[in-house]
């Protein structure tokens with residue numbers, strides 16, 4: 001086994017470099033940001049011909065009962081279309097967990113692996129009262145906000161909705177009408193100064209402050225800077241909504257752009273229309289995003305579904 005370090009401008013480039021230089025069998029062990037903002041990835045390559053056995057050397061042996069039977073998990077990750085490098089990371093961590101855990105069954109190992117690799121947040125996490133939602137047009141931002149406001153209401157948590165969407169005609173009307181039905185205060189802020197001021201005012205008044213932003217094309221710089229300004233204006237959780245049915249590589253590229261704008265959490269939407277969650281697992285891993293929650297229905301009354309290591313393990317193993 002040889003360890004190699006790859007440094008690239010972003011995760012997409014690092015993945016391409018790993019694939020072309022080291023092939024499909026390379027396993028990602030860890031990834032980190034360098035001081036100059038690049039991505040540094042440590043990769044393990046199995047090179048049996050370089051292995052010399054030293055009889056004097058003491059080798060720590062592992063009994064076969066302790067070895068995680070990984071073929072089924074490997075098959076599941078392939079079914080979901082998880083990027084090879086991410087699947088490699090999950091399998092390598094699962095192998096390690098299976099050695100350390102007292103319970104060796106696949107589900108427990110996977111649950112522990114996911115808890116180690118990913119961060120998870122509560123939908124109504126009150127430690128972060130300000131929640132800003134961003135994403136491409138139609139990715140489900142407003143629906144997600146309406147769902148969180150509904151869930152907050154059910155838990156007797158006061159909330160308000162702030163819209164900054166001055167781009168799409170009618171965007172505010174829809175959310176405003178919903179806020180009225182739910183008896184939740186609704187505000188509109190046209191720029192970052194108004195937003196910063198409004199959030200400051202709302203902090204003493206509401207348990208949750210939900211901010212909607214205009215849907216943007218992440219490949220158009222002008223659109224990106226419009227939402228980046230809103231992001232910079234507020235401190236809080238920045239949540240990226242992403243249609244779970246998107247092409248994985250495309251989604252990783254989009255995720256990286258939103259990550260640069262400050263996104264910290266992923267909210268996959270339209271999971272009800274998707275069977276394979278490879279994109280969801282790959283984007284979170286490559287873009288260093290925690291999971292916020294999932295949207296599994298267009299119905300606002302249904303609320304968002306919680307994502308944690310257990311629910312994610314169930315989805316990966318295709319359990320009902």
Ligand SMILES: Nc1nc2c(ncn2[C@@H]2O[C@H](COP(=O)(O)OP(=O)(O)OP(=O)(O)O)[C@@H](O)[C@H]2O)c(=O)[nH]1
Pocket residue numbers: 135136137138139140141142143144165168171214215216269270271272273295296297298299
């Ligand atoms: N089936 C399904 N439909 C969803 C889900 N989330 C949102 N939708 C639908 O997707 C469409 C777009 O959702 P919106 O919440 O308006 O998306 P948006 O990101 O606010 O859109 P813009 O403001 O135009 O950028 C609506 O028809 C929603 O009902 C989901 O989880 N499942």
Ligand SMILES: [Mg+2]
Pocket residue numbers: 141142143165171212
């Ligand atoms: Mg909207």
